[in-house]
Amino acid sequence: MPIAVYKFNDGVSHDLEVQADETLLEAAIRAGIPVRHQCRSGSCLSCICTTENDGVVMRPKTATSLLPSDISAGQRLACQAFLAKNDTVFFDYASDPKAPQTVKAFVNTAERVSDDVVRLELELADGYWLDFTAGQYVNMSPPGTAESRSYSMSSIPSELPKLEFFVRLLDFGLMSDYLRNQVKPDDIMTLEGPHGRFAIHSEALNPMLFIAGGTGLSPILSLIRQARRRKGRKPSMLLSFGCATSTRLFATETLELLEELTPTLTSKISIDDGSSDDYYSGNPISALLDSDITSDMSAYICGPPGMVASAHQYLTGLGVESGNIFYEQFTPTTESS
């Protein structure tokens, strides 16, 4: 059987054996190759592709929207094309619409929301878009540098063109120095992304548990905001969020509001040093009761590696399946200069 190479403009390509009686489109659909299509009858041009050789032939005696000159220029319609011998077909779009790209965004606001956290709101510049999934991150470069650091969005795709981040300030560092000393509205940031597989993994209604340490809350907020938009009934959601001290605690008003707007969400807030009576004393894992955990839960964890590891151990110990525990670890970039 001849082999077709499906090539996309992001460099991704797939080799596929195509049977004699199936079109290139039918073969692609069978194999899960993302060829755009709509009418399947040679009319709409969605599945247009180009070939440099003569291995791809159009269905004989069939009218399509391709002009004779298009055909001689190598254009084909996958829905009406068969593979006579090995050939390569090129599709002039990315194989993954969510493939990482580089975009520009303006600073709307940058406000210190605790001793060491800045809430950063960006807005994509005109002509740019960032198709991401709730829970993902981008590599962000402040103005005037090509160096970048990774930050997870706390906002969700439906809030685009706005993007929100909670950024932890380190004692020194690329982004920390910038946010501490220089940032001002209308600064232009460069974002590269999206990246990451931290995302809601099931549309089912089973209960969701979220555990966040420090700015690990950022992607967790995104997930919760996304989950509460589920069509139909909302899953029951429990968030346990902790910070080291009460002066480093942030986003409490945001969480309060989110709870107000989401009847199925409850949250527990803890601080490690026990310096306030308003919050649980300890870490976000110790704030949980065994009775909070049910084995049918999906758990989403984000924070420092130690916290992620002990949360994982705690939950599996209570019967939560490992396959239903999803996590993202936050580690500061080691500064070389």
Next chain:
Amino acid sequence: MSDDTPIRRRPGSGRANDEKTQKSYQPYIDAEWGFTNHWYPALFSDELPEDHVEGIQICGIQIVLRRANGKVFALKDQCIHRGVRLSAKPMCFNKSTISCWYHGFTFNLETGNLDTIVGNPDDPLINNTKIPSYPVHEVGGLIFVFVRDDDFPDEEVPPLESDLPVRFPNSSEEFPHPLWPAAPSIMDENVVALGIHRTGEANWRIACENGFDNAHILIHKDNTIVQVNNWVLPLGIRPATDDCITLIEDEDGPKGLMQWLFTDRWEPILENPTLGVSVDGLNSRLYRTSVVLPGVLLVENWPEEHIAQYEWYVPITDDTYEYWEVLVRKCDTDTEREEFQYRYNTVFQPLALRGFNDCDLHAREAMQDFYADGTGWTDEQLVDTDISAITWRKLASRHARGIAPPGKGVQGGIKASSIRLRDITEGRSPGYYVDKITDINNFNRTSVKSRKT
């Protein structure tokens, strides 16, 4: 993207919200085109006889309704092919499908599936695409449609009752009403629902908030039905205690609020010393208002004993709504039915639904310009009686099942489209029903010019 200097997006349609105060009901402010995934009345049953097809628009979604073998079906009224409204020129070859009159795309009434194409029965698109369908519940002479986002799952469609006011006497213990008999529900047996619906030119939220605004009683003092009954209304009604409103939030029930009117939780105002105005011999009709999502008003004991008035403010676009006024009464015998119908025709319709509530239509329209560009939500200066509206906004924000996106590819999506402007020029205002093609040989427009030979 090019490497040109990045430029700011053009500012949006100019909302200037004070984020702090409004965040608690931001979803409500965002719901300019309504709340989706809720049940709305679409037509009175008698507007849709067997085999009849009608087109309407709710929350910026065009919907076609057809009755076949007694059952009502609802589909998106927009052919997947070129966006034509199926209802503009209904074409049905059998009882289980509706065909587009333009190119014959034929959709299954139950599922919306593309069953065939009249002149192209072997096309590969057949059975590979569909138009969205909407669950229907017909009760008490009303056809309700569950207006949903395209991907809302069938198995999670809630029962109609979760979008209707609380029922009595079931809720009589929770919400006692010693001064009047239990209000009838549209879901009760042997109820008769009589009413009208018409298009109002305002945003649906402006209309809805007027319905249970206790301070707006002032506009009604000169209404004929008030004067002819010798009702003497207070100047206003103020909240007197912190429990004057009860939230209705039972898990599987409707979500809304009940106002404890004509109890000591609300104080009637009889005098304004600054103006030297006072009310003597208070003799108000006793009533009570409650409102539940997606904006359903129940006025108990109104306009007469044993009758309840229901109102809906169904969003059509962001600046038009279909105003439903329905009187519900239990009528166990034919005589009772006839008497109710007679009294409806001679008194309630002209004096209550028209006279009294026409006054509200004036008021809603008067508010519209202030809120139309979004700034009214920030600029409004509220007083204590507005707790009703604000409580409703917060509750609606918490429990609404979806926010309708701005209408896309539908009537009213572009305010100054040439068709709209022509219709207005010819004296037809934007409305609820589809504009049907009645005479195919006559494109009956006034702007035809013939060439002189």
